[in-house]
């Protein structure tokens with residue numbers, strides 16, 4: 001399962017949301033089609049893992065996980081279950097939790113929401129990003 005030690009020394013390793021997510025869905029009833037777009041940052045991995053833990057016994061298809069609007073958005077289709085409300089509720093909880101969780105490190109204690117275009121980071125991540133010459137925003141593309 002998810003390593004909850006929040007290993008800061010792993011920060012340099014690029015986070016592979018697709019691999020992480022596909023691994024979570026092994027041995028569940030959840031279908032992840034090849035065209036599914038899975039995109040979220042390391043800090044929200046635990047939220048996604050919690051979501052999968054809640055819905056793993058339902059026959060659903062995950063079409064998209066996105067963090068492009070500074071919240072975690074989960075798009076799913078119900079294949080064969082009458083638990084659509086539970087899945088919807090779990091996805092909504094993930095969305096709400098993501099609003100108070102740093103997308104960089106997963107910290108949500110005393111987290112003050114700082115939105116910088118595409119990222120929601122805590123103070124620590126912002127200052128850390130500054131040290132590494134990495135703003136944690138779209139500016140890094142330039």
Ligand SMILES: [Zn+2]
Pocket residue numbers: 102103104105106107121122123124125126
């Ligand atoms: Zn952080």
